[in-house]
Amino acid sequence: MRVFLAIVLSLMIHTPALAEQPLRLAVPEALAQSGFAQFVVPRFGLKTGLRIERVGENEDAQMRFVTEGPVLFEGLGAQWSLTHDASPKAERFAAWLRSDIGKRTIESYVAPDGATFSSTVEKAVVVPVVRYGGDADEGEKLSLQMCGRCHVINAKNRMNGMGSTPSFAVLRGFKDWGERFETFHLRNPHPSFTQIADVTDPFDPSLPSPIVPMEMTQADLTAILTYVGEMTPADLGAPLQTQ
Incomplete structure (x- = not known):
């Protein structure tokens, strides 16, 4: 019995907990090639101690950069959002992207080809067409x-x-x-x-x-x-x- 308990304790000490496994973030090819995700994600880890693993856009992941949904930042001719599984850690990453320091991080990156990103997203104002029935x-x-x-x-x-x-x-x-x-x-x-x-x-x-x-x-x-x-x-x- 004592030997069994010793083995269990040893496993608890030396085996990383499931909660400590990195979050997987699916990154579209355009963002990956620009170097944006490689720049932003590690800086989140340095500030929070949480690890994120970047994977391809078609791989299984708890979080994804997408071009639909509430906009977090603009760049490469598109508006980008983050979808996630609503876990606390994913929520924390989304909140960090919306924070002042997250926004400064986003806007400080310049891609090798000179492309930049903006966290100041202006909502397009849709002006309704008013029709009076004339020509x-x-x-x-x-x-x-x-x-x-x-x-x-x-x-x-x-x-x-x-x-x-x-x-x-x-x-x-x-x-x-x-x-x-x-x-x-x-x-x-x-x-x-x-x-x-x-x-x-x-x-x-x-x-x-x-x-x-x-x-x-x-x-x-x-x-x-x-x-x-x-x-x-x-x-x-x-x-x-x-x-």
Whole structure:
């Protein structure tokens, strides 16, 4: 019995525990060839004492770098995520990649070919297309014809607009852009020179239009709204403060 206990104790002392076995991380070929994983993974081990074994992307592993899911970093023309088995050690590696030191490690690596990686991932803003049921091509023509003398409509008249008036792309960036365009004829200085059939009142004879009047139909306005609704808004950066 004593001999048996001695053997068991010897095995417990000299045989590594299963929990001490390294985690296996499946690394796609692109990341492996860039040297990224070879650079990042050992630095995690130095900071935490936990070992990770890098394996091919098709091998069995508790963790995998993939291009689907919540993005951790960008590089090599792709956005990369980490899937794992939710074990505490795998969670720790994922948390380390998201930490400040993990991000600095990611961004400090430069591949032999000069490729770099970024942990600052900007989420793409999807701007919904708003459809008013009109003809967008006709709306572009009308916008250039009627509004292009003051506003920059697009690249076709980018040198002809007035510097004091916002471009259509900038206006499209406002949250209330639809209301602004729908009611433009009520907003200064438009009432003094705009006539929309069956919508606006005729000009007061004593207050004629100071410029050549802009005359349109409701269908014309719908076409313009349709064109602007499909336009890509200008990148306005921080939210605009409007009055």
